[in-house]
Amino acid sequence: MLLSLLIYVAAGAVVGFVSGLFGIGGGVIVVPMLLPIFQAQGLGMDVAMHMAVGSSLATIVVTGLSSARAHWRLGNLVVSALPWLVAGLVTGALVGAQLAAALSGDILRIIFALFVLALAVRMIFALEPPPGRVIPPPGVVSGVGFVIGALSSLVGIGGGTLLVPFLIWSGVTMRQAVGTSAAAGVSIALAGSIGFIVAGTGEDQLPALSTGYIYWPAVGGITVASVFLAPLGARVASRVPAVWLRRAFAAFLVIVGFRLLLSG
Secondary structure, eight states: OHHHHHHHHHHHHHHHHHHHHHTOOTHHHHHHHHHHHHHHTTOOHHHHHHHHHHHHHHHHHHHHHHHHHHHHHHTOOOTTTHHHHHHHHHHHHHHHHHHHHHSOHHHHHHHHHHHHHHHHHHHHHTOOOOOOSSOOOHHHHHHHHHHHHHHHHHHTOOSHHHHHHHHHHTTOOHHHHHHHHHHHHHHHHHHHHHHHHHHHTTOTTOOTTEETTEEHHHHHHHHHHHHHHHHHHHHHHTTSOHHHHHHHHHHHHHHHHHHHHTTO
């Protein structure tokens, strides 16, 4: 048990550093880090992949709260749109978790890999949505939130990679887009975590110290270590040209995506 916890702490250190270095939520990194660790512990792909996604969402709940609180204090939230956005995100995240539970581990792995590769293409070509002027009506905001919440829960991320472009397209400033995304991302992670707990209840192959598809030793080890290492990654990032960071992160995503595609 102690050895396993040390492995998760080491994984959390990598997650924290890379998250700080590339300025992205840890979900894209946590899932491919946890999957081989769970498999090495003797878990089959169906259980290992679902636990990796569920545990990733649980780590985002903890790490995202501090970020959301800071942005709230700084006034970086679009308060008028947040309730409608959160309503769609929470509903979508709950649906996404149930959809993930209905899929096999291999299909979920492929979906995650394709998502990562699509994100890599966006990073390589610096594709950004055209700027908009006003936030869409509440119904549209909730509908977009539902789609983003479902996809984010399905692949175990906080949704920032999808929320920020949508908010910028809606005419929100970059600072407010990041702040609103940070706050909304906690709702995705919380709803998705609950969904994966419910979906995994009764699964007889789950290890001890897990609640549904969330494995708490992994959540604790990754969360603690990532909090300490993220600032170091951020300091390194501040000394590296932005274009180099974007290309390096895109290369990292390509490697992760193809590794997952070919690991079946």
